[in-house]
Amino acid sequence: MASESGPRQAQKRWELENDVTMEDEDLTARLSKQDRKLGAEAVGGSSSRGGAGGSKQMASAAGRDDFWKYDKEAQRGLAEQAPWAKDPHYFKTAYVSALALLKMTIHTKQGGNIEVMGMLQGKPVGDAIVVLDAFVLPVEGTETRVNAQAEAYEYMVEYNQRSKESGREENVVGWYHSHPGYGCWLSGIDVNTQMLNQEYTEPFLAIVIDPIRTQAAGKVEIGAFRTYPKDYKAAEGASSEGSYQTIPLAKVEDWGVHASKYYSLEVQYFKSGLDANLFELLWNKYWVSTLSSSKGGDSGGDYLTTQMKDLVERLEIEEGRVHAGRLGGWQLSKDGRKKGQLSKIAQDGCKVATEQLHSMLSQMVKDRLFNKGGVQ
Amino acid sequence: MEDDRKSVPAQGEGSGLEFKLHPLVIINISDHFTRCSLNVKENGRVLGCLLGEQTGRIVHITNTFEMRLEGENEEAKVDRNFLSAKKEQYKTVFPDLEVVGWYRTGGEVREVEDLRTHAVIGEVNESPVFLLMDSKIKEGSRDLPISLYETELRVSSASGGAPSPHFVGAKYTVDSLEAERIAVDQVARIVPSGKTSTTDQLTSHMTGMQNAVKMLRDRIAVILETVKAMRDGKIPTDHGLLREVSSLARRLPVGTSKVDHELGADYDDTLMMAHLSVMTKGNAKMHEVINKMNATYDSRVASHHRRGLF
Structure with a gap:
């Protein structure tokens, strides 16, 4: 009992900070309750189409099981309407699942000082892009060469098809790549790649992770971006220039030139009810590594x-x-x-x-x- | 770790391999399960492959992918084509990873059925492991709802004297890479994301430390309680346990004088860095003030001059 106070307290604190409370019933009841709630939501029509109204309540709960539910009809409807085509600033938030974050962080870290990239799987919900999963592409390159080549495209198509066969209905909703040591922003080539994709495969999101700064800061350095259309003039302060970050001297020119061509989305993380419970249990074994970690080591x-x-x-x-x-x-x-x-x-x-x-x-x-x- | 699973002997000899389970695997299975129970059928069981690396006697289980089943319900078989295609895909991007076993969600081992699946994976890896995850977490349970099994050949009367494979429990520990730890920390405790001020960063950092230290304290309290109870004769004395406790206590203090020295040097360096950064900051402010001074002073002088001229 006593030893549970650690995670419990962390949770309490989190609840206080975010002004939410989680029912303290036994866990199975909580899970099934969430399921029932989801069922009700599905009956009541796809609330996701409601847009802004639905996305407001989204941020509150810890277990976001409903993001895993894939409604083919609603998604097709949404794709036909394509509300993002009218407003270049349509998407405001990127929801990243615990799984996708883990996969991306590990992959970019394994890449070390080499830029690596992969794709994101998910769906648009309201004015947010939900990233459920990520997969790795067999490409690596220096800063100037991160663009998927033919081989990678082939791999991507193949992977996506296999995913669908095993019950993953989500489409590719974007790409991620790493900027080892020089911060999260889009370079000129990234902007071009992203612009091209936004033209043909909407909705599309670009995520950039800096594995080296992640290690140094002890938190994942991540940025989610979308570009403006070619002839669009960004309003003052709306573009990425507004948020200041450290950029090494060697890259600052590339950054400055393209900074007005895209904007960054707010990144939020979510996890399922089962994830939340597992993480809590994981913490029981995990505190050791938190205590023994030393940021000064390695690189x-x-x-x-x-x-x-x-x-x-x-x-x-x-x-x-x-x-x-x-x-x-x-x-x-x-x-x-x-x-x-x-x-x-x-x-x-x-x-x-x-x-x-x-x-x-x-x-x-x-x-x-x-x-x-x-x-x- | 292995509790009262009735169909399986609690502890076997096993192969003596050491299994290290990474958080990504757990979250991957959880994702697979959540997805299936929401989109296909509620609480359906899901199957997948475990990927990992073996160095010496240590097996790191680091990644997974899902498997597809052919047919319905109990008669379902693993789709071999799908399996090999998936395996190739992962091989392309993670050349170091091999299939080391498979996973399934559910409450307990179903010997006949699971051995059949085990045999399919056995075509890829000689001695696969089987990971069983219970998606229903018991309230108050403090261990992960995960058990690991290996097979071992055993002669039993039921099979008529011929050796047949049986599942035996295997031990595992949770391990993680540095990047993995940061990501888990971030999602598990929902550290404020995006634009965090330095104060927020410090608070989250310190909270993490505090929680970890608390956990340590709790664990030590448990040991202390046990030892006290042994002293008072409330529970039988376990000499092995006592020896472990004493060897643990004897390892303190951990650091030698050399470590102490290094730490001191590091400490000084950090202080120096703090000083330098404060000085730079002061400089910047100073620069700003001088610029402002210059601007106002100069315009005043200029206007004086102008007035003087008239």
Whole structure:
């Protein structure tokens, strides 16, 4: 009983934070109840077509079993209506299942410093794209070459067909690839790929994961994007430029040029009722690895050094600029666009330091627990 | 781990292999089950293949794919074409992974039926493992509803003296890669996603640590209770257990002076980084202020000049 307090408390806290409560009945009853609720929903017509109304309540529950239910008719209807064709900003949220997140994180991590890619399976629900599963494509490449070749296409079609045979009705709703160490955004080539796909295979979503930053930050660094049509002019602040993130010097040009051509979607995770229960049980065995993890290990140090180096380079450039400004009178430094550069560098520096502090904190906790114990 | 499964002897010799189960496998099976019970039939059983890697005596079970059944109900057979096609697909993208066994959801082992499926997988892997997951989780249960079985040949009177395969329980532990751990942490505890401020990050990090430490404390409390009860004679003394407890206690403190030293150096480095970042931040602010000063001062000077001229 006592040992259950860990996960229980975590759950309680989560419930409090998100203003939801989970019924504390016995689990089987909870499961069957959810099933019944789903049944009722199915009888009441496909509520998913209701759009915004349905998606509001979606975010609240922990077990999202209804996402697994595939309604062929409703999906076909939705595909015919294609509401996303009228509004370039139609999709606002990406729901990613626990399974898809796990698969993507592991795959991108295995890729290491090489970019890898795969496809997403799911369906559109209201103004959200639901990603239920992901699969790996046999392509890898450097930054300039992540585009699926003929062989990969063949594989994709074959895989999808096999999936359908085994009862997976979901279609491909997008693709994911990794940006090892340089953040989640779309490069010029990514934008082109995504634009092409959005033209022919809507709905289509692009997800980018940074495995190296994931490791450094201790949380999955993920971004979900959709591009605007070619001739669309994004409203001020609506494009991805609004959200600031650290981009290495070598990539910053590529990022800046294309940043106004796409926007990012909010990423939310969901899991089924069974998943939720399993995760809770898993935690009973899992706390050990949380305690024993050390962020500094493996490629952590390497990543830290590259980040520091990048910071230094940017500082040097900035220093040069300030000097030039002083010599040529202050008018030069009034050049408004560059004004925030130094504060951006400071922000990045803080981020690196915070991450390092976090891992140090865990080390100190462990030191206290296992080395300094007994010495009060 | 193996409790009262009646149809199977609780513990066999087995092959002596060590099984490491990865969270992805569990979630994959859960996904398969949820999907089937919602789209095909409620609480139907689902079958699939386990993929993994074997190095030495350790088998890492890291991935799965589903299997298709031919026919209905009890007579259903595994679709071999589908199986081999799927196997090829996974081979293309994960060249290191081999089929190591299969899984099924359900309450208990059904010897005859499961041995038949086992034989099909046996065509791919010589000694497959069988993973059984109970989709109905008992309230208050603290272990994963998963059991692992291997087969072993045994001579029994029922089969007329000829050796026939039987399932025996196998032990497993849950293992995960670093990336897997982060992802599980994230979905299991629903760490705020997307744009998190640094404060949020710190809170979630510390909460994770706190929960883990609490769990550790609880476990130690359990050991302490047991030892106390043994001392008071409430339960019989288990010498093996006591030896384990004492060896555990003797391992503390874990770190040597060298580790201590390294940690100190690391600590200093981190402090230095914090200082540097604060200094950069101060610099940036300073820069901003100077720019503003320059701008206002200069315009004032300029306007003074202008006024002076008139």
